[in-house]
Amino acid sequence: MRRPLVAGNWKMNGTVTSVEALVTGLVSADSPSCELLVCPPSVFLAQVRAGLSVAGDEEKIGLGAQDVSQYESGAFTGENSADMLVEFGCRYVLIGHSERRQYHGESDDAVAAKVERCLAVGLRPIVCIGETLEQRRNGSVLTIIAQQLGALAQTVAREDWGRFDIAYEPVWAIGTGERATPEQAQEVHAMVRSTITDHGDSEDFTRILYGGSVNDDNAKALFEMADIDGALVGGASLNVQSFMSIAECAG
Ligand code: PEP
Numbered sequence: 541m542r543r544p545l546v547a548g549n550w551k552m553n554g555t556v557t558s559v560e561a562l563v564t565g566l567v568s569a570d571s572p573s574c575e576l577l578v579c580p581p582s583v584f585l586a587q588v589r590a591g592l593s594v595a596g597d598e599e600k601i602g603l604g605a606q607d608v609s610q611y612e613s614g615a616f617t618g619e620n621s622a623d624m625l626v627e628f629g630c631r632y633v634l635i636g637h638s639e640r641r642q643y644h645g646e647s648d649d650a651v652a653a654k655v656e657r658c659l660a661v662g663l664r665p666i667v668c669i670g671e672t673l674e675q676r677r678n679g680s681v682l683t684i685i686a687q688q689l690g691a692l693a694q695t696v697a698r699e700d701w702g703r704f705d706i707a708y709e710p711v712w713a714i715g716t717g718e719r720a721t722p723e724q725a726q727e728v729h730a731m732v733r734s735t736i737t738d739h740g741d742s743e744d745f746t747r748i749l750y751g752g753s754v755n756d757d758n759a760k761a762l763f764e765m766a767d768i769d770g771a772l773v774g775g776a777s778l779n780v781q782s783f784m785s786i787a788e789c790a791g
Contacts, residue, residue, distance in 0.1 A: 542747050544574035544763070544790040545705065545770035547666060548777025549606065549634060549751075552581055559584050563591035565780030571600050574770060574790040577632055578777070579604040582620050589629040604632030604666070607640055610653035622661045633658055634772075636688075637668045638711045648691035655704060656695055665704040666749065666772065667692065669732075673712035682731055689732065693739045701740020705747040706732055707772040713752025715774055722761045722768075725750045729767035756785035763790050 554562070559580060566578070580588045582605055589603055609619035625633055635658070636651035651667065658665045669688040671681045685708075696704075708728050713719045720728075729748045736746050750762050751772030762768050770790050776782040 542744060542769050545577060545747050545749060546572075546574050546783070546787040546790050547577040547579060547604065547632070547634075547707075547749065547770070547772050548783055549637070549772055549774050550578065550580045550584075550777060551606070551639070551774060553778060554581060554584060556584075556587065559587055560591065562778065562780065563588055566601055566783070567592060569780060569784045572784065572787040572790065574787055575602065576600065576787055577602040577604050579606050579632070579634055581606065585625075585628045585630065593629075602631045603629050604634065605630050606634050606637065608633045608635065608654055608658060608663070610650055610657055612657070622657045622663050626661050626663055630663060632664045632666055632705075634707075635665045635667050638670055638709060638714060642711070648688055651688075652691040652695040655692060659696070659700050659703055666707050667704055668707045668709050668751070668772070670709040670711050670714075670752075676710065676712065681728065685728055685731060686735070689735050689739075693735075696739075698740055701736060702745030705749060705769075706736075707749040707751045708732060709751035709772060715753070717753050719753040719758055719762075720750070722765050725762060726765040726767060729765065733767045754786060756782050756789070759786040759789040 592601055605625045608622050609616050613621055635654045640646045655665045669685055671684045675684050710720050732748050747769035748767055749770045749772045750768050754771045754773050755776045
């Protein structure tokens with residue numbers, strides 16, 4: 541069965557002091573039964589790892605990165621390799637977040653190459669997909685999602701389709717306070733689920749998270765949907781109480 545996952549994307553936020561306070565708050569909170577993950581900026585990975593391990597909480601709260609290079613090593617200034625992330629204790633990495641696609645021109649093919657690199661070293665990707673407002677308005681949501689997943693289908697082997705998770709994040713709902721209704725999200729999640737079933741052998745291992753302005757008020761209704769297996773949380777993950785309340789709703 542799929543264990544729900546609630547992941548916090550801290551984006552480019554935090555200072556040494558605020559990160560320490562956030563980690564301290566997270567490790568002292570009661571554990572929910574879902575899996576928890578935090579994805580700090582890469583410069584804070586070592587600090588967060590140390591904070592989680594001092595509390596003996598590496599198992600309770602996993603560590604993830606926000607991006608990874610598609611290359612193994614070499615002259616790629618500013619990038620972090622999948623091996624480096626593993627060495628720094630990451631179990632997960634976000635790939636293809638809409639902010640990477642939008643501001644760094646990340647293509648579906650680059651996303652697929654990054655997924656392959658992570659799978660080669662045992663790092664579990666969370667692949668972000670989602671449509672823009674314009675695409676939703678012109679009725680092409682499912683076409684866009686199929687296109688984004690299609691690039692993965694071309695590179696990822698059938699037996700590896702249970703080795704990553706997916707986050708459906710409508711671009712118009714990220715950081716805007718707007719969110720897809722549970723029914724709108726479920727429609728896309730159901731289509732993603734059937735794509736996973738078509739391409740892989742192990743749909744039971746791939747979780748489909750919803751992301752986009754999730755907070756403690758709207759989380760419960762989202763998690764009640766059959767194919768929503770957790771959340772990727774941006775803004776609300778910077779607040780211990782909000783993040784843990786969302787996690788409580790996930791089970
Ligand atoms: C995100 O950055 O992945 C995200 C979902 O952000 P927010 O929750 O702030 O909309």
